[in-house]
Amino acid sequence: MRILYHLPLSPGARQVRLALSEKRLPFELRAEKTWEQRPEFLALNPAGTVPVLHEETGLAIPEAPVICEYLEEAYPDNSLLGRTLGERVEVRRLVAWFDLKFAREVTDNLLGEKYFKRLMGRGTTDGTAMRNGYANLRHHLDYIGWLSESRRWLAGGSLSLADFAAAAHLSALDYIGDVDWSLNPAAKDWYAKVKSRPCFRALLNDRVTGMSPPEHYADLDF
Amino acid sequence: MRILYHLPLSPGARQVRLALSEKRLPFELRAEKTWEQRPEFLALNPAGTVPVLHEETGLAIPEAPVICEYLEEAYPDNSLLGRTLGERVEVRRLVAWFDLKFAREVTDNLLGEKYFKRLMGRGTTDGTAMRNGYANLRHHLDYIGWLSESRRWLAGGSLSLADFAAAAHLSALDYIGDVDWSLNPAAKDWYAKVKSRPCFRALLNDRVTGMSPPEHYADLDF
Numbered sequence: 001m002r003i004l005y006h007l008p009l010s011p012g013a014r015q016v017r018l019a020l021s022e023k024r025l026p027f028e029l030r031a032e033k034t035w036e037q038r039p040e041f042l043a044l045n046p047a048g049t050v051p052v053l054h055e056e057t058g059l060a061i062p063e064a065p066v067i068c069e070y071l072e073e074a075y076p077d078n079s080l081l082g083r084t085l086g087e088r089v090e091v092r093r094l095v096a097w098f099d100l101k102f103a104r105e106v107t108d109n110l111l112g113e114k115y116f117k118r119l120m121g122r123g124t125t126d127g128t129a130m131r132n133g134y135a136n137l138r139h140h141l142d143y144i145g146w147l148s149e150s151r152r153w154l155a156g157g158s159l160s161l162a163d164f165a166a167a168a169h170l171s172a173l174d175y176i177g178d179v180d181w182s183l184n185p186a187a188k189d190w191y192a193k194v195k196s197r198p199c200f201r202a203l204l205n206d207r208v209t210g211m212s213p214p215e216h217y218a219d220l221d222f
Numbered sequence: 223m224r225i226l227y228h229l230p231l232s233p234g235a236r237q238v239r240l241a242l243s244e245k246r247l248p249f250e251l252r253a254e255k256t257w258e259q260r261p262e263f264l265a266l267n268p269a270g271t272v273p274v275l276h277e278e279t280g281l282a283i284p285e286a287p288v289i290c291e292y293l294e295e296a297y298p299d300n301s302l303l304g305r306t307l308g309e310r311v312e313v314r315r316l317v318a319w320f321d322l323k324f325a326r327e328v329t330d331n332l333l334g335e336k337y338f339k340r341l342m343g344r345g346t347t348d349g350t351a352m353r354n355g356y357a358n359l360r361h362h363l364d365y366i367g368w369l370s371e372s373r374r375w376l377a378g379g380s381l382s383l384a385d386f387a388a389a390a391h392l393s394a395l396d397y398i399g400d401v402d403w404s405l406n407p408a409a410k411d412w413y414a415k416v417k418s419r420p421c422f423r424a425l426l427n428d429r430v431t432g433m434s435p436p437e438h439y440a441d442l443d444f
Contacts, residue, residue, distance in 0.1 A: 064316075088291075089283050093288055097269060
C-alpha cells in the first residue's frame with residue numbers, strides 16, 4: 001500500500017491528501033514525528049520534513065509541490081494542473097502564492113507560533129508575529145474572495161491544485177480557530193464549495209491530541 | 223523579445239537565466255526594483271517578486287520553480303528535468319532542497335542579511351543569523367560534495383535544474399565572498415564544472431553597484 005507520512009495540521013500534507021483523494025489513489029496515512037529525526041525516515045527524505053509519499057515501487061517523494069508534480073505525471077487522469085500552458089502557469093502561480101507567500105505571511109505566524117513551535121519544543125509564542133499573521137490573513141482572504149468572484153475556481157474554470165493549496169492552509173488555520181470567515185463572504189463561499197467535496201472528508205475528521213477544533217470546523221454549512 | 227525581470231543577486235532569477243541560456247532561448251534582462259512596487263510590474267506579478275518571465279505572447283510567469291516548469295513544457299528540447307519518473311523526482315527534490323532548505327538555512331541568513339536587507343532598507347544585519355548561515359553552509363557544501371562524488375551531476379547522470387538551483391544560490395553567495403571553497407574539494411570541483419559552461423558566463427559578468435566580487439568570482443580556475 002502507498003504510504004503518506006504526514007502531520008495532521010501540516011498544510012503541505014493536507015494538499016497532497018486532497019490531490020490523492022481527488023485522483024482516487026488509495027493511501028495509508030502515517031504520522032511522523034519529524035523532530036525525532038528517525039533514521040529510517042531520513043533515509044526516505046534527508047530534509048526530514050513531511051509530507052513524504054512512499055510508493056509501492058519503493059520510490060520516495062518528499063515536499064508537497066514535488067509530490068503533486070509527480071502525481072500529475074504518474075497518474076494524469078483527473079488532471080489538477082490544467083491543460084494549456086497558460087492554465088498551468090496560473091495554477092502553479094497560485095500554488096506558489098499559497099506555499100510561499102501565504103505560508104510566510106500567515107501560516108508561519110499563526111499555526112507556526114501557536115501549534116508547531118509547541119509541538120516541536122521550539123520556544124514560546126511571539127505576539128507580534130501573531131498580530132502580523134491576523135493582519136495579513138485579511139488581505140489574503142480578500143484576494144481569495146476577489147479571485148473566486150471572477151472565476152469558478154481559484155485558477156479558472158476547473159478545480160485545481162490552486163484550490164487545494166489554499167484550502168490546505170486555510171483548513172489547518174480553521175482547525176485552530178484562526179479564520180474569521182465573516183470577513184469575506186465570497187472567500188467563505190469558495191471554501192464551502194471545496195470543503196463539501198468528498199476528498200475533503202478525511203481532513204474534517206482529523207483530531208489533534210489536546211486541541212479541539214471550533215464547532216464550525218467540520219460543518220459544511222458553517 | 224522575451225523579457226526577464228530580475229535582480230542581479232537573486233538566486234531565483236539566476237536559476238532561470240541559466241535554464242534560459244542552456245535552452246538557447248534569447249531574452250532581455252531588466253532589473254526591477256521590487257521594493258518600489260511599480261503598478262505595471264504588480265500587474266505582471268501581484269506577489270511583487272522577481273524573477274518574472276514575460277513572453278512575447280503576453281504570458282507573464284512569476285517564481286523560479288513556476289518558470290522552470292513552464293520552460294520544460296513550452297520548450298522541451300534540452301530537458302533539464304530528466305526523463306523517467308524517478309529521475310524527475312530526484313531533480314525536483316533537489317531543486318526544492320536548495321530553494322526551500324538551503325535558502326532558509328543559508329541564503330536568507332547571509333545574502334539576505336548582508337545584501338537584500340540593506341538594498342530594501344529593512345533594518346540592520348543580524349550577527350546571529352550570519353553565524354548560523356556560515357555554520358549551515360558547511361553542512362550543505364558537504365552534502366553537495368557527497369552527491370557529486372557519487373554522481374556525474376547533482377541529480378544523476380545529466381546536468382539538470384538541480385545543478386542550476388544549487389549554483390544559483392552559491393554563485394550569489396560567492397559574489398559577496400561568503401563561500402570558502404577549501405572546505406570541500408568535491409563541491410568545488412562540481413562548481414567549477416557548472417561555472418565553466420557557456421550558460422554561466424553572463425552571471426560571472428554581473429556587477430552590483432558599490433559591491434565588488436572577490437577575485438576568484440569570475441575565475442574558472444579558482
